[in-house]
Amino acid sequence: MLLEARSSADVVRRQLRCAHDDHAATAGHLRAQPPSHVHTLARGSSGCAAAFLSYLLAARHGVPAGALQLSALTLHDAPLQVRGSLAVAISQSGQSPDLVTSMQRLSARGASTLALVNQMESPLAQACLWRADLRAGPELSVAATKSFVASLVASALLVSHWRMDAAMLKALDALPHQLDTTVADHEIDATVRALAPVEHLLVIGRGFGLPLAQEAALKLKEACGMHAQALSGAEAMHGPVSLAGRGRTALVFATGGPELPGLIAFADHLRRLGTNVVLAAPPQIRERTMTLTPADMPELDAVPAIRSFYEVVAALATARGFDADQPPHLRKVTLTL
Amino acid sequence: MLLEARSSADVVRRQLRCAHDDHAATAGHLRAQPPSHVHTLARGSSGCAAAFLSYLLAARHGVPAGALQLSALTLHDAPLQVRGSLAVAISQSGQSPDLVTSMQRLSARGASTLALVNQMESPLAQACLWRADLRAGPELSVAATKSFVASLVASALLVSHWRMDAAMLKALDALPHQLDTTVADHEIDATVRALAPVEHLLVIGRGFGLPLAQEAALKLKEACGMHAQALSGAEAMHGPVSLAGRGRTALVFATGGPELPGLIAFADHLRRLGTNVVLAAPPQIRERTMTLTPADMPELDAVPAIRSFYEVVAALATARGFDADQPPHLRKVTLTL
The missing domain is CATH 3.40.50.10490 (Glucose-6-phosphate isomerase like protein; domain 1)
Incomplete structure (x- = not known):
């Protein structure tokens, strides 16, 4: 766990070198058709990162965002009205069936879907309209660390590009040094x-x-x-x-x-x-x-x-x-x- | 606390006798102009009741609903885009400044506002477009009990009337007996x-x-x-x-x-x-x-x-x-x- 946590600065350096295009492309779509609401779907550490994304969106960008109740979709197959909204799933493995099923159902009901995921070949990435690679590299420790850091940075990259926030993009560039x-x-x-x-x-x-x-x-x-x-x-x-x-x-x-x-x-x-x-x-x-x-x-x-x-x-x-x-x-x- | 908890059946009997009109009126407005999303605002026991309201709305009625991050409004005065949404605050006392300020700001930004509150003269009730009285009576114990039960029932009454759900209205009528x-x-x-x-x-x-x-x-x-x-x-x-x-x-x-x-x-x-x-x-x-x-x-x-x-x-x-x-x-x- 500690070795992986200590590689966070390198992970973020790699993200800042390679991931801008993914997020800029998604952001272009979002500016062209601004969603009324952002639903986040995630569990465990990724759920904490999703709370960070929601707070960034709400407090800095003014777009209401929050966690969606997964069991409403998986256990109740709720007829959720999500047309015009964006659903964002965050996951290291991209494998849990609740996320995959939920994103499929939200997509079928008219939501745009985005996966922030560390496994681009995963079923979750495949189930979504857009996807961005966390680029955290293989995480071997059971307790996620560098992929959590990467999820925070991916969230900030998405929001920065969406709102064309030069100050936040600049602040992101300083992170690897601060992480060291x-x-x-x-x-x-x-x-x-x-x-x-x-x-x-x-x-x-x-x-x-x-x-x-x-x-x-x-x-x-x-x-x-x-x-x-x-x-x-x-x-x-x-x-x-x-x-x-x-x-x-x-x-x-x-x-x-x-x-x-x-x-x-x-x-x-x-x-x-x-x-x-x-x-x-x-x-x-x-x-x-x-x-x-x-x-x-x-x-x-x-x-x-x-x-x-x-x-x-x-x-x-x-x-x-x-x-x-x-x-x-x-x-x-x-x-x- | 125990005496108040044990009065729950009476509280719910009183609600079922007196509160239908309040909820039916609000529900009429909501059916005439269906909100795209419901934001809940509440803390403590009322926050738990708000989670119940959100789940009912999402899973049974298909209206996405969830807790709004209060500090985004109070500390950051976030420019939240909430036009076309409904904000529901739940509170026993209706006095906490974070709820009052937040509802005022959401209202100014175009949200419809509803208070489910036990003190109809409170600043929170006054700050909202619509209000429904929990009718729990004075709650003297610090740890709320009967007002929590009343908040659950008020949530179910609101959702029942909104979706004209005869089965749920009938099930609500059986609650006082079950509470005894x-x-x-x-x-x-x-x-x-x-x-x-x-x-x-x-x-x-x-x-x-x-x-x-x-x-x-x-x-x-x-x-x-x-x-x-x-x-x-x-x-x-x-x-x-x-x-x-x-x-x-x-x-x-x-x-x-x-x-x-x-x-x-x-x-x-x-x-x-x-x-x-x-x-x-x-x-x-x-x-x-x-x-x-x-x-x-x-x-x-x-x-x-x-x-x-x-x-x-x-x-x-x-x-x-x-x-x-x-x-x-x-x-x-x-x-x-």
Whole structure:
């Protein structure tokens, strides 16, 4: 897992060299016939990446986007009215029947379909009108890392080309360098020390940083056997904050942009309740446990952040006696309906 | 909390006596100008009810529906293209500024707006084009129960009238009787015994039953201090199942319809991995720990199911030394932005 996570910068370099044409072509179609809505279809790590794509589309581009309920299509064969909308599936393997069946049904009902996929020969890629190759290379570890990073970058490439967003395209070019900025050993040690004895915790993010918290929580489950649940700082206030207090732990990802002040205030609130707070934050935040290297725009902060956090996950797995490459009860390709 | 939960049948009787006109009027507008999409806005228990509304709309009515990212509107003031769509906010108090601000912004951008709310004088009700009273009466316990049941029923009333669904309207009429069917004491005891020592667990549902699992997990957090996380059975296979195994516990809500066989199979899978499985299921499932009284159609199974589960939550809170009416760190009205 760690070797693959560490190849993220190379993966993104390859994407930025080869993938612009795919996304520019799709973007041309989307500008010619703008969809009213974007439905995302994905599970696991790809589901977290799909949440990132949705947030980018909604908050930066103004196109409403969100996850579609897969079982409504697979179990109920719902007569969904999707004419004029775009359905985007994200998948490493492109094999799960729920994604393939759903995209076929959405296509039959008039949606345009796009696959962001790491296996261009997969049934999912074949089922879609348009496809873009994640170019993450073979991912051998069961817990996906570099293909998650590639999915975030593919999402940002698609949105950048769609809105002809020169600033975001420029910020994407700076990512490989930021992905090579390693997190300091003493910060990994401090984070691992704080998290190693923990059996369950809240992982907090917000806005562009919520998908980062979701992916981090998933990896803490898969690779470290910790029951981590991701929530937005605002949603946590409506109930889950009752879990805070002495003897409890929370991991807060404070990414940049208008989300930052609220996330720092929420971390303070948790700390005042007696919670053991692990704060991942940019260099200017003094109370941080772990430094997040900012991207050139806060919308992309999640990309270098998750790369750094994979270092923590690997060290934490070892500290807790787990093999990060062999999570219990999981196979590389999961087939669900 | 328990007294209010036990008044659910009366609340629903009152709704069925008084609320048809509100929903029929809104439904008339919606049939005259069918929205292309429904955006839901809600947090906490109301967020779980909103997930139920979205699933009903998508799976039974074919209208795509899902949660809108509130922070995209509040923090980023995103230029969301929502003309021709319907935004539905669900709230007990109708006071949280994020809901009020978001509905105002969506309305200004051309969406129709509807509030399902328990306080008709609240700023949220005032900010919306249409409103329907949940008629749950004053809810004094911090952890909402009867207003959650009322939100499910209001959602089903809206969808029934919109699609002029006589079968669903008839099934709704049977709910008060089903809500008065009490769960047997020995089943409450068995469930409490199994869950009392547990600090964290997965709560599994699917389709129409996923919002039930979400609300159950929220109440286990708020009232019992347990870190419960709700997931669909399919999503759990893509990573979180690595938390299964000896010493772990899962609570599975197996509601009726096409979801049932997969949920029973998933419970079996968890049990084979050594997990301690608490199964809430209809009477015909022999391995159940707790019996779920079915509604007259599986789409509505969540309504009597959550009423029964509130009995478990109250008993479990007491067994764990918590006061179910006073969750730590929460107030009755939560204001977030």
